[in-house]
Amino acid sequence: xxxxxxxxxxxxxxxxxxxxxxxxxxxxxxxxxxxxxxxxxxxxxxxxxxxxxxxxxxxxxxxxxxxxxxxxxxxxxxxxxxxxxxxxxxxxxxxxxxxxxxxxxxxxxxxxxxxxxxxxxxxxxxxxxxxxxxxxxxxxxxxxxxxxxxxxxxxxxxxxxxxxxxxxxxxxxxxxxxxxxxxxxxxxxxxxxxxxxxxxxxxxxxxxxxxxxxxxxxxxxxxxxxxxxxxxxxxxxxxxxxxxxxxxxxxxxxxxxxxxxxxxxxxxxxxxxxxxxxxxxxxxxxxxxxxxxxxxxxxxxxxxxxxxxxxxxxxxxxxxxxxxx
Amino acid sequence: xxxxxxxxxxxxxxxxxxxxxxxxxxxxxxxxxxxxxxxxxxxxxxxxxxxxxxxxxxxxxxxxxxxxxxxxxxxxxxxxxxxxxxxxxxxxxxxxxxxxxxxxxxxxxxxxxxxxxxxxxxxxxxxxxxxxxxxxxxxxxxxxxxxxxxxxxxxxxxxxxxxxxxxxxxxxxxxxxxxxxxxxxxxxxxxxxxxxxxxxxxxxxxxxxxxxxxxxxxxxxxxxxxxxxxxxxxxxxxxxxxxxxxxxxxxxxxxxxxxxxxxxxxxxxxxxxxxxxxxxxxxxxxxxxxxxxxxxxx
Numbered sequence: 001x002x003x004x005x006x007x008x009x010x011x012x013x014x015x016x017x018x019x020x021x022x023x024x025x026x027x028x029x030x031x032x033x034x035x036x037x038x039x040x041x042x043x044x045x046x047x048x049x050x051x052x053x054x055x056x057x058x059x060x061x062x063x064x065x066x067x068x069x070x071x072x073x074x075x076x077x078x079x080x081x082x083x084x085x086x087x088x089x090x091x092x093x094x095x096x097x098x099x100x101x102x103x104x105x106x107x108x109x110x111x112x113x114x115x116x117x118x119x120x121x122x123x124x125x126x127x128x129x130x131x132x133x134x135x136x137x138x139x140x141x142x143x144x145x146x147x148x149x150x151x152x153x154x155x156x157x158x159x160x161x162x163x164x165x166x167x168x169x170x171x172x173x174x175x176x177x178x179x180x181x182x183x184x185x186x187x188x189x190x191x192x193x194x195x196x197x198x199x200x201x202x203x204x205x206x207x208x209x210x211x212x213x214x215x216x217x218x219x220x221x222x223x224x225x226x227x228x229x230x231x232x233x234x235x236x237x238x239x240x241x242x243x244x245x246x247x248x249x250x251x252x253x254x255x256x257x258x259x260x261x262x263x264x265x266x267x268x269x270x271x272x273x274x275x276x277x278x279x280x281x282x283x284x285x286x287x288x289x290x291x292x293x294x295x296x297x298x299x300x301x302x303x304x305x306x307x308x309x310x311x312x313x314x315x316x317x318x319x320x321x322x323x324x325x
Numbered sequence: 326x327x328x329x330x331x332x333x334x335x336x337x338x339x340x341x342x343x344x345x346x347x348x349x350x351x352x353x354x355x356x357x358x359x360x361x362x363x364x365x366x367x368x369x370x371x372x373x374x375x376x377x378x379x380x381x382x383x384x385x386x387x388x389x390x391x392x393x394x395x396x397x398x399x400x401x402x403x404x405x406x407x408x409x410x411x412x413x414x415x416x417x418x419x420x421x422x423x424x425x426x427x428x429x430x431x432x433x434x435x436x437x438x439x440x441x442x443x444x445x446x447x448x449x450x451x452x453x454x455x456x457x458x459x460x461x462x463x464x465x466x467x468x469x470x471x472x473x474x475x476x477x478x479x480x481x482x483x484x485x486x487x488x489x490x491x492x493x494x495x496x497x498x499x500x501x502x503x504x505x506x507x508x509x510x511x512x513x514x515x516x517x518x519x520x521x522x523x524x525x526x527x528x529x530x531x532x533x534x535x536x537x538x539x540x541x542x543x544x545x546x547x548x549x550x551x552x553x554x555x556x557x558x559x560x561x562x563x564x565x566x567x568x569x570x571x572x573x574x575x576x577x578x579x580x581x582x583x584x585x586x587x588x589x590x591x592x593x594x595x596x597x598x599x600x601x602x603x604x605x606x607x608x609x610x611x612x613x614x615x616x617x618x619x620x621x622x623x
Contacts, residue, residue, distance in 0.1 A: 140604045143600050159585050281469055293473065301466050
């Protein structure tokens with residue numbers, strides 16, 4: 001039962017972190033050049049719109065009052081009007097979220113399947129020439145700027161070989177009806193291939209190294225020795241006994257990886273013109289579309305914080321020895 | 326070497342302990358060699374680079390020396406679309422990378438170590454406060470945060486370093502705190518306390534020297550992070566326009582259609598340089614880990 005208590009405590013702590021990030025965001029967007037109204041009002045808005053936004057965000061009131069109005073608006077999902085698109089920020093952000101999530105999860109699933117298998121294999125072949133050569137290669141993939149890898153893949157597979165499109169989510173003039181139709185179309189998948197591959201190559205290092213070191217730990221444990229003494233085949237020992245147990249912490253790292261990946265998405269989405277949250281954030285910041293930038297930042301932060309929580313809870317759930325959460 | 330070490334004061338000997346070169350590990354040695362070349366290039370950039378990296382160059386026939394392939398007209402790595410020498414930009418890019426890597430690493434290690442020391446040593450509400458701050462820093466999406474801050478403040482490398490340090494101290498701080506917690510209960514620390522040493526003295530004399538190798542380790546990890554982050558920021562166009570960096574070169578190449586022009590000589594070398602320097606950091610770090618924490622060595 002005390003586990004439940006710990007989990008509740010952790011969720012309360014999440015609330016605190018979320019509040020702090022929201023507050024930092026509020027202060028950060030009042031740091032920027034120009035008057036405080038610049039955060040929500042574009043000079044080209046009509047006078048009516050300006051007055052409506054002034055009232056909605058209390059922009060003529062003192063800062064502390066603005067802060068409470070801002071919090072109240074946030075709770076209701078009210079993020080203001082995008083300067084460039086002339087539409088509510090919340091709607092725009094929610095429309096982009098699926099694109100980002102699809103890219104993130106596709107690349108991470110590829111990365112984890114590969115990473116877990118390769119990590120287990122390298123642990124099994126510990127000390128071999130393959131292992132000696134593989135580890136530095138993996139470390140090198142972690143040292144690569146993701147956007148640069150994207151550029152190289154783009155130059156080779158899109159511009160030179162012409163196998164994949166150079167950007168976006170669909171070819172011009174195609175219509176797939178609803179979202180499901182789009183996401184399952186061959187056209188969409190061919191657009192997804194390069195950005196997903198780029199992110200997957202970068203991300204596979206974490207599960208791979210984690211799986212390998214967990215395997216090495218687990219293989220030293222008594223039950224594995226026992227399995228060997230029982231005369232079970234090497235394969236059975238490695239796969240049935242060691243790998244299954246080494247897998248748990250790797251799975252919890254998946255949640256953390258989603259959070260990290262969302263940040264990496266910012267650059268990779270820009271390289272591949274992928275209409276997601278990260279690219280929107282970059283474009284909004286460059287175009288001084290403050291409400292949109294704020295909204296995109298907030299959405300990314302919420303996913304990061306949620307994923308940290310899920311990782312902690314999963315960790316405690318899968319490994320009962322962890323009690324502190 | 327060990328006999329001389331014993332004679333030195335604790336702090337100095339620890340520092341030298343941390344600086345012991347991991348010469349048994351071939352990858353760490355390769356890393357050290359790359360670092361040496363990198364640092365020397367940064368220092369002697371003006372002597373090595375044949376041209377000013379921002380100068381617009383002309384051919385002998387007085388045409389703009391734009392989009393020349395490597396070797397053409399004597400340009401080792403060719404020229405950019407604006408007629409600038411790519412090799413000179415690569416050489417000067419090492420300067421920004423070194424500057425950013427070292428300053429960011431120093432700040433991350435310094436802030437993280439102080440937070441970890443104070444938090445772990447004093448405990449209580451200070452500890453609770455600092456660790457909640459670390460939780461908050463973990464909730465901030467790193468790259469978006471640096472982008473927004475770099476865009477709102479003046480675009481300069483110092484602001485990028487500042488933004489990175491504001492977030493990245495969290496990892497160092499947590500690790501050092503847990504190390505301090507175990508050190509605090511050691512016999513010699515207890516003894517110092519009983520003997521009436523002040524907190525400041527215990528921290529600086531007995532605890533700080535022992536966590537120095539860890540600070541060093543985390544600082545060296547931060548070098549790679551800082552260089553990668555600066556590259557991303559410059560690539561997205563929020564970098565310091567007055568500094569030629571490898572990230573800036575990649576942005577320039579990307580925006581000038583170098584991919585469609587198949588100008589690999591333009592965008593491959595900066596990426597290779599980043600990979601070399603960052604992975605050199607990883608290999609050195611790994612070598613040190615094996616020296617500092619032999620149990621982890623696998």
